[in-house]
Amino acid sequence: MREAARALLQTNTESVELDGKVWRYSVPSRRSYPHQWLWDSCFHAIVWSLFDPVRGCDELRSLFRWQWPNGFVPHVVFWHPERVYLRSWHHLESPDVWSFLPRRKPHTTALTQPPVLATAVERLVQAGAEDFLAEALPVLDRYYHYLASERDPDGDGLISTIVQFETGLDFSSAYDKAIGAGPRSAFKIVANSRRVEIKNKLAGYDLKRIFAREDHAEDVLVNSIWIDNLEALARLARRAGQAELATWAEAKAAQALQSLLERSWDPKRGLFFGLVGSAETRTEAKTIQCLLPLLIEQLPADVAERLLGHLTDPHEFWSPYPVPSVALDEPSYTDNSHIHGIRLIWRGPCSMNTNWFLHQGLLRHGEARYASQLAERSHELVESGGFNEFFDARSGRPVGAKQFGWATLAEDMDSA
Secondary structure, three states, X not given: OHHHHHHHHHHOEEEEEEOOEEEEEEOOEOOOXXXXXXXXXXXXXXXXXXXXXXXXXXXXXXXXXXXXXXOOOOOEEOOOHXXXXXXXXXXXXXXOOOOOOOOOOOOEOOOOOOOOHHHHHHHHHHOOOOOHHHHHHHHHHHHHHHHHHHOOOOOOXXXXXXXXXXXXXOOOHHHOOOOOOOOOOHHHHHHHHHHHHHHHHHOOOOHHHHHOOOOOEEOHHHHHHHHHHHHHHHHHHHHOOOHHHHHHXXXXXXXXXXXXXXXXXXXXXXXXXXXXOOOOEEOOOOEHHHHHHHHOOOOOHHHHHHHHHHHOOOOOOOOOOOOEOEOOOOOOOOOOOEEOOEEOOOOOOEOHHHHHHHHHHHHHOOOHHHHHHHXXXXXXXXXXXXXXXXXXXXXXXXXXXXXXXXHHHHHHHHHO
């Protein structure tokens, strides 16, 4: 599988000359996702670290190239203007109001994604790319300070997303209630989620104007990754002798974890739920987001035990091929992400990237047996169905884009 993973990432590699340099990155899937995505490239870099750390550093450098002066890192980079279509989300998510005009195609989106950058850098440094740390740390410093200062309007340490697509779990049923859509209302799910983006576009992606509305959210998956990556940033900073940055990152991680426990943890249900708007109304659907705090090593043992009970319940998340993105007993669960013939991803099928996060969490909380089972079943899915974007959690059938980069994380789970 390691050779197959390397071959896929190499097949999906693009090289672009810009600023007198050649930039290399892997698209998630040549046919379905022909641009560069933020967290996808972080996953690709992690897998590259297994056999070619130098190539992994290039993967992240191509993201660093597009960091904004304020530290923001966009979730999609449009390296090839000819692949940007007039009638598409490309323009809706672009910061340029006039991007649809000839010769004004967007370079990036105005959205970001779960902040996995520090973890990716740490893996490359640990794999031998020690010199990359000096180059990457200033980028990470600006990026995580941007998130802390610009994406935390209430100052509780948890960062906010301005549309559900920033969570990386695009049409997750966690947000059905917030956008006023039922679990089987495909048209409303699409229309109402995009309506939020239209309002953001009309607001010029001005965060003050956006946060004045009630559409933003503090997502559990995003904030679990935020906390975990702040800890990674602290370790990298200490490695580089930057004690002040390390202390800042550790303090932010501690504050965010405390707020996550106080505001998102539901002791009656034994799960974490996202917070919507300034009123912090909790989401209700039982989705994979509810489990992601298992990633946090400092999570209290009793809380981790409750999450483990849900994760390993065969009626909820421990399906024949775990881990479904929506619990099997949720009304919004689908085997193949289709509702009335419309494909809406992250509404049931499992994915290697969230399996990878939970695999790490299981190991950190001493659950090596379940971690091994999850790695074995993930490996089995890829062996039988190829490197696919999603898999049916009941049958194991591939139900997403083919030749998908982040599915190579199954090899990293095998190597753990």
